[in-house]
Amino acid sequence: MAPARNGQSTRDQQPAAAWQGRSGRLYGFESENLADFAMDETGLFLLAKGRNVLWVGATEDLVADPLSRARFRLAMSCADRVFRLAATAAQPGERLTTIYDLEGAAPAPDFGAGAQAA
Numbered sequence: 001m002a003p004a005r006n007g008q009s010t011r012d013q014q015p016a017a018a019w020q021g022r023s024g025r026l027y028g029f030e031s032e033n034l035a036d037f038a039m040d041e042t043g044l045f046l047l048a049k050g051r052n053v054l055w056v057g058a059t060e061d062l063v064a065d066p067l068s069r070a071r072f073r074l075a076m077s078c079a080d081r082v083f084r085l086a087a088t089a090a091q092p093g094e095r096l097t098t099i100y101d102l103e104g105a106a107p108a109p110d111f112g113a114g115a116q117a118a
Helices: 059-064 066-078 092-103
Strands: 016-020 026-032 045-049 052-057 081-085
Touching: 026 092, 045 066, 052 066, 052 092, 059 066
Parallel strands: none
Antiparallel strands: 016 026, 026 081, 045 052, 045 081
C-alpha cells in the first residue's frame, strides 16, 4: 500500500465496495489504487475490468500455481480496478472456496443501501 500525497494511505481514501459471489454471499472489499498496487503475503485480491472479475487470489497462488500466475499477468494488463478483501479467510480450504465464489462474482447493486457484507 502506497502513501497518498496528503499522508493518508490510498486505501483510507477509497470507498468500501461489495461484490456478490456466485453463491449469493456478499464480500466487503477495500479499493486499491491500481497504479500503486503491490500485493502482500496476507491479502486476497480481486482484479476486475468494469463489472467483470479477471483474477482472484493471493501471493501464494502466484508462487505455487503457474496457471494462476499466467491469469494474473493477463489480468494486470487489462484490469481497471483492484480490490483487497476486507476479511481474508483463515483456513486454506476456506480461502480456495472464497476464490472460487469470487471468480463468478459481480458488484453488489444494493451495497450502498445498507446491505451487510461478510
